[in-house]
Amino acid sequence: KNQVEQSPQSLIILEGKNCTLQCNYTVSPFSNLRWYKQDTGRGPVSLTIMTFSENTKSNGRYTATLDADTKQSSLHITASQLSDSASYICVVSSFSGGYNKLIFGAGTRLAVHP
Amino acid sequence: DAGVTQSPTHLIKTRGQQVTLRCSPKSGHDTVSWYQQALGQGPQFIFQYYEEEERQRGNFPDRFSGHQFPNYSSELNVNALLLGDSALYLCASSFPGQTYEQYFGPGTRLTVT
Numbered sequence: 001k002n003q004v005e006q007s008p009q010s011l012i013i014l015e016g017k018n019c020t021l022q023c024n025y026t027v028s029p030f031s032n033l034r035w036y037k038q039d040t041g042r043g044p045v046s047l048t049i050m051t052f053s054e055n056t057k058s059n060g061r062y063t064a065t066l067d068a069d070t071k072q073s074s075l076h077i078t079a080s081q082l083s084d085s086a087s088y089i090c091v092v093s094s095f096s097g098g099y100n101k102l103i104f105g106a107g108t109r110l111a112v113h114p
Numbered sequence: 115d116a117g118v119t120q121s122p123t124h125l126i127k128t129r130g131q132q133v134t135l136r137c138s139p140k141s142g143h144d145t146v147s148w149y150q151q152a153l154g155q156g157p158q159f160i161f162q163y164y165e166e167e168e169r170q171r172g173n174f175p176d177r178f179s180g181h182q183f184p185n186y187s188s189e190l191n192v193n194a195l196l197l198g199d200s201a202l203y204l205c206a207s208s209f210p211g212q213t214y215e216q217y218f219g220p221g222t223r224l225t226v227t
Contacts, residue, residue, distance in 0.1 A: 041202065041221070041223060042221065043219050044157070044204075044218045045218070046215075089157075099169065101159070101170070104158075106154075106155055106156045
């Protein structure tokens with residue numbers, strides 16, 4: 001069964017600190033992996049996208065890694081800001097039967113405190 | 115260039131009623147997908163429309179139906195509302211042939227009482 005699992009479920013850090021969010025997936029065939037940021041009550045916004053051959057992708061203070069062998073990805077946030085408080089969702093795309101299917105993780109809720 | 119837009123923003127309905135949610139895709143996008151996101155959960159795929167036809171469908175009952183118009187905008191209809199239908203409904207659009215890259219709208223918050 002195609003699944004995406006994220007950890008931790010929630011996280012509280014102090015402003016200025018770094019943190020790392022984890023994503024493990026069992027999706028086949030694998031097409032790409034994307035991290036989204038979702039503010040409360042809003043739609044998800046894409047942060048990074050990685051294909052099978054990419055190990056690292058950065059977007060400002062956000063750095064995503066992908067290990068296709070172990071089927072793990074991480075999202076590292078550097079020098080956190082209050083505006084980083086949001087849910088971070090890991091999404092794996094699988095292309096099968098002529099269609100792309102997106103499998104979503106449940107997300108990690110990050111709270112950055114002053 | 116406007117991104118994906120959805121209306122209404124919030125909606126309160128009574129159990130048993132019917133509801134219609136609307137979505138306008140990002141300019142140049144022809145494929146529209148709908149998702150249901152319960153509080154604290156990741157989005158769950160409802161269905162996807164392309165060329166005015168339902169192309170893929172997730173594990174949702176027939177009470178959930180949709181439509182896509184010639185201008186690529188789309189509607190999601192839910193009949194016989196249940197309390198469990200309360201959720202954030204997200205619309206996402208994508209370029210032709212690039213459905214792995216979906217742009218999400220702000221969502222419609224549906225509350226069923």
